[in-house]
Amino acid sequence: MNKFKTLTGVAAPLPLINIDTDMLIPKQFLKTIKRTGLGVHLFSEMRYDEIGEEVKDFVLNKSSYRDAEILVAGDNFGCGSSREHAPWALLDFGIKIIISSSFADIFYNNCFKNGILPIIVDNDTRDDLLKDAENGSNARLTVNLEDQEITRPDGSKVPFEIDEYKKHCLIEGLDDIAVTLDNREKIDIFESNTFQKFPWL
Amino acid sequence: MKIKTTLYDKIWDHHVVSRQSDGTCLLYIDRHLVHEVTSPQAFEGLRMSGRKVRAPHKTIAVPDHNVPTTIDRTKGIDNEESRIQVEALDKNAKDFGINYYPVDDVRQGIVHIVGPEQGWTLPGMTVVCGDSHTATHGAFGALAHGIGTSEVEHVLATQTLIQKKSKNMKVEITGVLGAGVTAKDVTLSVIGRTGTAGGTGHVIEYCGDVIKNLSIEGRMTVCNMAIEGGARAGLIAPDDKTFEYVKGRPHAPVGKNWKLAIDHWNTLKTDEGAVFDQIVHINGSDIEPVVTWGTSPEDVLPITARIPQPEDFDGGKVDAVRRSLEYMGLKPGDNLQDVAIDTVFIGSCTNGRIEDLRQVVDIMKGHSVKDGIRAMIVPGSGLVKKQAEEEGLAQKLIEAGFEWRMAGCSMCLAMNPDQLSPGERCAATSNRNFEGRQGRGGRTHLMSPAMAAAAAITGRLTDVRQF
Ligand code: SF4
Numbered sequence: 196m197n198k199f200k201t202l203t204g205v206a207a208p209l210p211l212i213n214i215d216t217d218m219l220i221p222k223q224f225l226k227t228i229k230r231t232g233l234g235v236h237l238f239s240e241m242r243y244d245e246i247g248e249e250v251k252d253f254v255l256n257k258s259s260y261r262d263a264e265i266l267v268a269g270d271n272f273g274c275g276s277s278r279e280h281a282p283w284a285l286l287d288f289g290i291k292i293i294i295s296s297s298f299a300d301i302f303y304n305n306c307f308k309n310g311i312l313p314i315i316v317d318n319d320t321r322d323d324l325l326k327d328a329e330n331g332s333n334a335r336l337t338v339n340l341e342d343q344e345i346t347r348p349d350g351s352k353v354p355f356e357i358d359e360y361k362k363h364c365l366i367e368g369l370d371d372i373a374v375t376l377d378n379r380e381k382i383d384i385f386e387s388n389t390f391q392k393f394p395w396l
Numbered sequence: 397m398k399i400k401t402t403l404y405d406k407i408w409d410h411h412v413v414s415r416q417s418d419g420t421c422l423l424y425i426d427r428h429l430v431h432e433v434t435s436p437q438a439f440e441g442l443r444m445s446g447r448k449v450r451a452p453h454k455t456i457a458v459p460d461h462n463v464p465t466t467i468d469r470t471k472g473i474d475n476e477e478s479r480i481q482v483e484a485l486d487k488n489a490k491d492f493g494i495n496y497y498p499v500d501d502v503r504q505g506i507v508h509i510v511g512p513e514q515g516w517t518l519p520g521m522t523v524v525c526g527d528s529h530t531a532t533h534g535a536f537g538a539l540a541h542g543i544g545t546s547e548v549e550h551v552l553a554t555q556t557l558i559q560k561k562s563k564n565m566k567v568e569i570t571g572v573l574g575a576g577v578t579a580k581d582v583t584l585s586v587i588g589r590t591g592t593a594g595g596t597g598h599v600i601e602y603c604g605d606v607i608k609n610l611s612i613e614g615r616m617t618v619c620n621m622a623i624e625g626g627a628r629a630g631l632i633a634p635d636d637k638t639f640e641y642v643k644g645r646p647h648a649p650v651g652k653n654w655k656l657a658i659d660h661w662n663t664l665k666t667d668e669g670a671v672f673d674q675i676v677h678i679n680g681s682d683i684e685p686v687v688t689w690g691t692s693p694e695d696v697l698p699i700t701a702r703i704p705q706p707e708d709f710d711g712g713k714v715d716a717v718r719r720s721l722e723y724m725g726l727k728p729g730d731n732l733q734d735v736a737i738d739t740v741f742i743g744s745c746t747n748g749r750i751e752d753l754r755q756v757v758d759i760m761k762g763h764s765v766k767d768g769i770r771a772m773i774v775p776g777s778g779l780v781k782k783q784a785e786e787e788g789l790a791q792k793l794i795e796a797g798f799e800w801r802m803a804g805c806s807m808c809l810a811m812n813p814d815q816l817s818p819g820e821r822c823a824a825t826s827n828r829n830f831e832g833r834q835g836r837g838g839r840t841h842l843m844s845p846a847m848a849a850a851a852a853i854t855g856r857l858t859d860v861r862q863f
Contacts, residue, residue, distance in 0.1 A: 210712070210715075211712070211715070211716065211719075212711075212712035212713065212716050213592060213593075213692050213716060215692075215830050217828070217830040217831065217832060217833050218830070218831065218832075221832055221836075222809050222810060222811045222833075223811070225433050225461075225811065226433075226462065226475075226477035226478055226480075226481055226811070227477070228436035228437065228440070228480060228481060228484050229437065230437050230545075240831065240832050240836060245818075245836075269712050270593065270712060271592060271593040271596070271626070274592055274593070274626065275528065275828065275830060276527070276528045276542075277434065277526055277527055277528040277530075277542035277543060277544055278433075278434060278544075279434065279437075279526075279544035279545040279546060282544075297593055297596060298596075299593075299596065299626060300562075300596060300597060300626070300628045301528060301541075301542050301543065301544060301628075304543075304544060304547070305544035305545075305546065305547075308544060308546035308547065309546070358418070358420075358560065359418045360416065360418055360420040360558075360560075371546070371550055371558060372445075372447070372549065372550050372553050372554060375422065375550065375553075375554045375556060375558065376447075376553065376554060378413070378414060378422060379554075381413050381414050381422070382413055382422075382424070382450075382554065382555065382556060385413045385424055386424070386555075389410075389424070393520075393656075393657075393660060394653055394656065395518075395649030395653040395654075395656065395657045396426055396521070
């Protein structure tokens with residue numbers, strides 16, 4: 196996984212609440228057995244009409260937002276299914292940061308596993324950042340993960356909270372599985388202890 | 397004095413392999429359920445890094461999302477991508493030596509129905525699956541939640557998950573349910589009350605007399621939709637009913653182990669006076685038969701209500717309601733009971749069990765599906781289907797005008813050919829009414845099997861208490 200430090204990029208506004216995983220990537224695109232190539236299908240049903248033409252006023256179809264790397268969105272982003280195809284599609288499109296006032300748990304976790312940074316801010320900050328994002332290609336935000344800070348286009352800074360361990364994994368680009376397998380012995384011991392106590396497991 | 401703990405605290409503590417100073421834990425996983433949609437990339441990852449499945453005997457796979465539900469499905473899957481996905485699961489199960497129920501096995505079905513049916517799900521366990529409705533298994537007092545594909549790979553390789561503990565939330569439903577009110581109405585009403593983000597960051601324990609009096613099937617329906625309430629998992633303390641359900645299932649403990657298990661399972665309850673971070677109390681007699689009117693599972697109203705005005709809501713919800721009413725083709729102020737439907741879908745991991753089918757037969761007595769309505773029943777597993785056929789339910793349902801299908805997820809998410817067309821309106825017993833969920837442009841109203849049966853009879857959203 197790539198290491199994550201700071202990023203300056205165009206932020207696209209998506210003020211809808213409850214953006215669910217079916218909106219992010221509808222089920223007909225879950226049939227792939229790969230992780231890549233899903234970017235063209237991101238927000239498919241909002242982005243394209245019945246005959247597959249782009250819907251002009253959908254934000255990511257506007258020229259100023261085509262290269263967006265940051266999304267600023269309404270409450271409860273990513274609710275619905277556990278499909279990791281949602282972060283895969285976002286990443287494949289080029290989105291590396293999502294800012295919202297709240298995220299659904301599974302989606303939030305899935306982001307970190309793919310090097311995407313989901314940032315939780317309070318409602319007022321979200322509304323401020325939505326306004327910033329509405330300024331077209333001037334809507335550039337800088338996110339510094341190390342210092343846990345978002346720099347707005349006017350130069351002012353907003354702090355954000357993030358779990359220490361998750362931050363560490365993103366910054367170092369750690370492979371979770373390799374880290375856990377280093378603890379193999381602990382798992383072995385746990386397994387044999389549990390089997391003695393709960394032999395039916 | 398002993399610290400008072402909740403059911404969630406207890407199960408969590410039993411499974412912590414190691415704990416870091418910031419509270420991040422390595423949690424042991426007792427059961428890992430796998431289906432074809434969220435697993436191919438995980439197995440591919442194992443192959444690429446030369447890793448094995450650590451505990452193949454604790455890993456169970458079954459294809460369900462993509463499988464056709466027509467009788468002729470033994471002929472194979474037409475859609476190439478669906479076929480490749482199911483074939484990939486066949487191969488992965490074989491290569492990695494995990495328990496497998498292929499499409500032509502009578503035990504095949506929706507993963508969350510097969511797990512409990514085969515006795516893989518037991519009280520006190522940790523259960524995960526690359527699927528958000530893993531919450532279903534919480535009905536047994538198992539800590540069960542959905543994970544993403546990277547985590548599927550992590551569990552396959554290590555039989556553990558890296559997790560931080562969620563908060564405790566109690567949803568207590570007291571009193572008794574009125575006539576025509578079922579587990580589905582209970583779980584929908586809870587979401588209507590708390591909202592789809594109400595449980596975010598929490599594990600919900602459902603308790604109170606209403607929950608106690610539900611069957612295990614009903615409890616599964618309630619826990620299934622904990623995720624629609626935003627919660628990471630739903631839990632119900634195991635009791636004699638739970639043990640009775642589990643006993644004798646193919647993978648349930650036997651003999652001396654059964655006794656040891658019961659002793660342990662009897663300790664799995666929240667201590668009197670344990671602290672919850674959030675408590676919701678609902679009086680069971682206030683719950684009515686409900687339907688959803690919008691495109692979020694929180695858009696719930698009693699069937700006797702009228703379609704709301706966007707202006708009745710606040711904040712971001714005003715626009716969301718406007719958008720969803722437009723999508724649903726509904727006018728504020730109209731009676732819900734005047735809304736005509738085209739299709740009825742009975743099935744899914746929420747309501748595809750034998751008890752659900754019995755409810756439908758009950759309502760259909762002396763009635764039939766209204767002319768012109770497409771009505772489909774998709775049993776949750778091959779064994780549910782078989783049992784319904786043996787009990788004579790299937791025959792009655794077919795005579796009443798329903799299509800009788802093979803087991804699978806089917807029109808719950810329409811990855812197979814069972815889909816709504818644009819504008820088609822469906823009375824569905826599944827769990828999500830998102831835009832496009834059952835097919836692009838399709839309009840979904842969530843409800844109980846009994847309410848769906850009533851809608852099949854009249855051709856519109858209907859109060860089941862009429863029958
Ligand atoms: S029935 Fe529906 S909700 Fe349940 S596992 Fe299948 S697709 Fe998911």
